Amino acid sequence: MTGQQAPGRPRYAYLGPAGTFTEAALRQVASPEEAEYLPQVDVVSAIEAVRSGIADFAVVAIESSIEGGVNAVLDTLASGERLVLLGEVLVPVTFSLAARAGTALSDVRRISAHPHAWAQCRRWLAAHLPEVVHVPATSNTAPAALLSGSAEALPFEAALVPPSALDHYGLATLATHVADNERAVTRFVVVGRPGDMPARTGADKTTFVVHLPSNQAGALLEMLEQLATRGVNLSRIESRPIGDSLGRYSFSVDAEGHVEDERVAEALMGLHRMCPHVRFLGSYPRVDAPHGDLRPGTSDADFTAARAWLEGLRAGTTG
Structure with a gap:
């Protein structure tokens, strides 16, 4: 893993407690033997733990195939001391309905779940437990830990949890495969301090935040043209409120390519020239295939040849 870190085993902050999808993502990055886990x-x-120096890295969810971007992560990365993304991993997302032993499905009136888990199981819940009440949880395993912790009364009878949490917390299974989409996946990123950047691999992603150059008609088009004219394909773009007044939005963007690619570098320079704010959040290897083919005329060789031709014009050696 590139980026700055303290000597010794690297420290990773993540959304806990044990058994979360985030922990599953972290295990793809570094095993418990290789790193210190900080739930x-x-x-x-988790992100602020990196800024404060408590952790060297954080692993956080940034995008769900069902719910889109994770707003808390996007907003935290967009402001404050700059951090960078160093890598990404994908985790398939499935859920089970869990409860204490002796609980029947007919006993369930309230279910504790992380908001993203609730959203991914909405249709199943409407079909099987139409009157159930959602009790929000801070993570996918926080309610499992509460159910297994003691016999005291809780404000819920069951919880939507990752299947791995059932054995970990010794809970009974009321239902399995309760997610509405069995192919759901969540993308997690490794967050660290600026430093050495992951090397270009040829299958990379660049993430940045940009503010529009004006509030006039066509401002979004002007911003996107800086990318389109240079053949930079986007795999994600989401608007987020800047927060200082109504109607002002920034854009969180994932672009295909690395900042060392000529087309990406030229596009970032174009954005920097015309937009009031551009925050570069890193270039790193992507884990899935690019969505688009490289457009003719936008390879590194094409940019290099065009620059050499221009230099010849300036020197009077080409026409």
Whole structure:
């Protein structure tokens, strides 16, 4: 893993407690033998642990195939001390309905779940438990830990949890495969301090935040043209409120390519020239295939040849 870190085993902050999808993502990055795991109560705390120096890295969810971007992560990365993304991993997302032993499905009136888990099981819940009440949880395993912790009364009878949490917390299974989409996946990113950047692999992703150059008609088109004219394909673009007044939005963007690619570098320079704010959040290897083919005329060789031709014009050696 590139980026700055303290000597010794690297410290990773992540959304805990044990058994979360985030922990599954972290295990793809570094095993418990290779790194120190630092569970946090929420994703903002995980990111801030890196800023404060408590952790060297954080692993956080940034995008769900069902719900889109994770707003708390996007907003925390867009402001404050700059951090960068160093890598990404994908985790398939499935859920089970769990409860204490002796609980029947007919006993369930309230279910504790992380908001993203609730959203991914909405149709199943409407079909099987139409009157059930949602009790929000801070993570996918926080309610499982509460159910297994003691016999005291809780404000819910069951919880939507990852299947791995059932054995970990010794809970009974009321239903399996309760997610509405069996192919759901969540993308997690490794967050660290600016430093050495992951090397270009040829299958990379660049993430940045940009503000529009004006509030006039066509401002979004002007911003996107800086990317389109240079053949930079986008795999994600989401608007987020800047927060200082109504109607002002920034854009969180994932672009295909690395900042060392000529087309990406030229596009970033174009954005920097025309937009009031551009925050570069890193270039790193992507884990899935690019969505688009490289457009003719936008390879590194094409940019290099065009620059050499221009230099010849200036020197009077070409026409």
